[in-house]
Amino acid sequence: xxxxxxxxxxxxxxxxxxxxxxxxxxxxxxxxxxxxxxxxxxxxxxxxxxxxxxxxxxxxxxxxxxxxxxxxxxxxxxxxxxxxxxxxxxxxxxxxxx
Numbered sequence: 634x635x636x637x638x639x640x641x642x643x644x645x646x647x648x649x650x651x652x653x654x655x656x657x658x659x660x661x662x663x664x665x666x667x668x669x670x671x672x673x674x675x676x677x678x679x680x681x682x683x684x685x686x687x688x689x690x691x692x693x694x695x696x697x698x699x700x701x702x703x704x705x706x707x708x709x710x711x712x713x714x715x716x717x718x719x720x721x722x723x724x725x726x727x728x729x730x731x
Contacts, residue, residue, distance in 0.1 A: 652658060692699035704710040711717045 653660065689699070709717075
């Protein structure tokens with residue numbers, strides 16, 4: 634009868650080891666769940682970025698207005714015949730309160 638009790642205790646120890654430490658354990662499940670949550674967050678960020686890029690591509694494909702706007706904003710280009718005015722704040726009056 635003692636040998637049966639010993640076998641049952643050994644079986645319990647083996648099963649507890651698998652539950653807590655072996656492959657497929659609760660600790661590994663928790664780690665994989667955290668990893669999946671992190672990957673889902675990264676995927677959401679990438680989807681948002683892709684949506685912005687897709688809108689930009691569509692704007693550039695649909696006409697010159699998008700290209701012209703980018704040229705003006707990013708490169709500071711002006712059309713022929715236009716006059717460019719740059720208004721700078723006076724450093725002495727910029728700090729003064731109205």
